[in-house]
Amino acid sequence: GESVGLHLPTLSVQEGDNSIINCAYSNSASDYFIWYKQESGKGPQFIIDIRSNMDKRQGQRVTVLLNKTVKHLSLQIAATQPGDSAVYFCAETLNDYKLSFGAGTTVTVRA
């Protein structure tokens, strides 16, 4: 069946360094992908999205890369800040009616 997963459950990064969070997806038919950030006690917060006809998209301090050949999605955060500490989820849409979430990566920023 379809599933979205992350390679690592936790990531510790030094403040100011760049972070890379990885996600593998299994459904080659998925055509829309979203990264969410979830802070403690809050709902998922939209970060950036990408459609399957693109391989890279940049936002403010964030970049999403999509490699359809190996069904891999990554989120790069530049100059990681303490406020970036959170759980990060990738999600895919199978038919645009629902999102399938991965298990999440907990990012901890060290001062």
Place this chain on the structure above:
Amino acid sequence: EPEVTQTPSHQVTQMGQEVILRCVPISNHLYFYWYRQILGQKVEFLVSFYNNEISEKSEIFDDQFSVERPDGSNFTLKIRSTKLEDSAMYFCASKPGFNQPQHFGDGTRLSIL
């Protein structure tokens, strides 16, 4: 910035009781969703709602669950007879159109005793 709001933030209910979770989606959004997240686990899809009807539902969304959009602003999730395993965070989400990102509320923590 407009946001999805959910009430209450925490609901404690006795097993077997009915519970209604409330959501006010972003005002110009057309697609509405409920998800749940059991503590420490990933977010799971429950149901999607568009044009006043359910678009899709997961196997979790059984006959004990129902959704309603009673007016132009509210979107509710009802659990008719709660079970212990219904304890979770329940998130409402909405989006304006097709292939647009869903925006989530901060959830209702449901605790079944």
